[in-house]
């Protein structure tokens with residue numbers, strides 16, 4: 544692949560970017576094995592990405608206060624659409640391009656809370672599998688009675704660019720109505736790879752299926768397809784099985800703004816504009832107070848080395864983590880036990896997921912996610928403090 548004019552690749556990295564582009568043309572689909580040049584490396588691990596679901600806690604909690612079932616489903620759709628920008632474009636917007644995240648190690652955690660007008664919203668994110676890499680999360684606001692749980696893995700392929708299929712799902716629960724929403728995850732591809740300023744574009748369709756009989760379908764399109772604008776979508780919300788009887792329609796740019804209209808009257812019933820909606824920052828414990836498994840503490844030396852642009856130190860620090868992980872896996876193998884996840888457990892039965900997934904043509908891909916992962920309240924209670932020191936001894940010594 545040749546470099547184009549207008550490249551965003553730093554002059555000293557042109558050679559390594561060229562080699563990287565050649566290498567991904569034949570890579571095996573496991574994103575964790577991809578080695579990328581320093582300037583494209585992120586200091587954040589994928590366990591942190593779970594927080595992108597709730598950067599607007601009030602929008603997340605809004606459906607819990609809506610008495611009308613169709614409007615509730617519309618507010619769930621609105622919240623989902625509002626999360627896409629943080630999930631898929633925040634790196635390219637803040638850092639000038641998409642970056643390659645750190646590959647979480649098994650047991651890695653990201654814990655935090657959001658405090659704002661919606662009250663306290665809590666986040667637990669855990670790497671529940673390393674091969675294949677799978678991140679699970681639970682996000683809840685007890686005052687508002689809303690909880691999101693999910694897990695995801697990624698399967699990548701190369702055809703003209705990097706294409707990524709997400710495997711997994713999210714499930715939103717509203718206590719007041721004992722209502723659940725199954726959320727499927729979009730496929731994506733990387734644009735502008737050749738020029739060295741990669742960004743994410745979403746493609747295909749995803750669904751939100753409620754247990755009370757509403758379906759939302761979201762269709763993603765990029766520049767030049769339908770609207771000529773990047774990051775565009777259209778969405779339709781309808782009574783399950785009656786797609787022609789749309790109740791609400793939404794359209795816009797998931798990185799910018801969108802409108803939701805009453806499908807019959809065409810009246811605008813709700814809007815969302817990222818320019819006027821401030822995100823609530825997530826509060827995370829200071830690094831010195833974090834557990835050794837918490838991502839920012841565990842990866843600190845690697846992140847510092849990336850920030851210094853010191854690739855030798857970056858790989859040396861990564862190797863320390865990887866070797867320790869290998870030792871731990873060996874110890875587990877020798878003692879015939881599996882790593883005990885701190886907050887999640889493999890579900891043996893998942894009737895609700897099966898019931899909702901069937902409606903939107905989704906299936907269980909547990910072989911690709913090393914199981915179907917569920918938040919385990921008993922483990923969470925036990926993990927409060929201290930972090931199960933008897934089950935999983937700390938892996939990184941505090942200095």
Ligand SMILES: CC(C)CCC[C@@H](C)[C@H]1CC[C@H]2[C@@H]3[C@@H](O)C=C4C[C@@H](O)CC[C@]4(C)[C@H]3CC[C@]12C
Pocket residue numbers: 574579583589592593595630631632641642643644695697705707709733741743
């Ligand atoms: C930038 C390029 C050169 C290297 C490829 C990096 C590749 C591993 C990254 C790029 C985009 C990443 C997506 C990200 O956009 C958003 C999400 C949503 C989040 O909820 C779960 C993770 C996921 C799918 C990231 C996975 C890693 C991706 C594909």
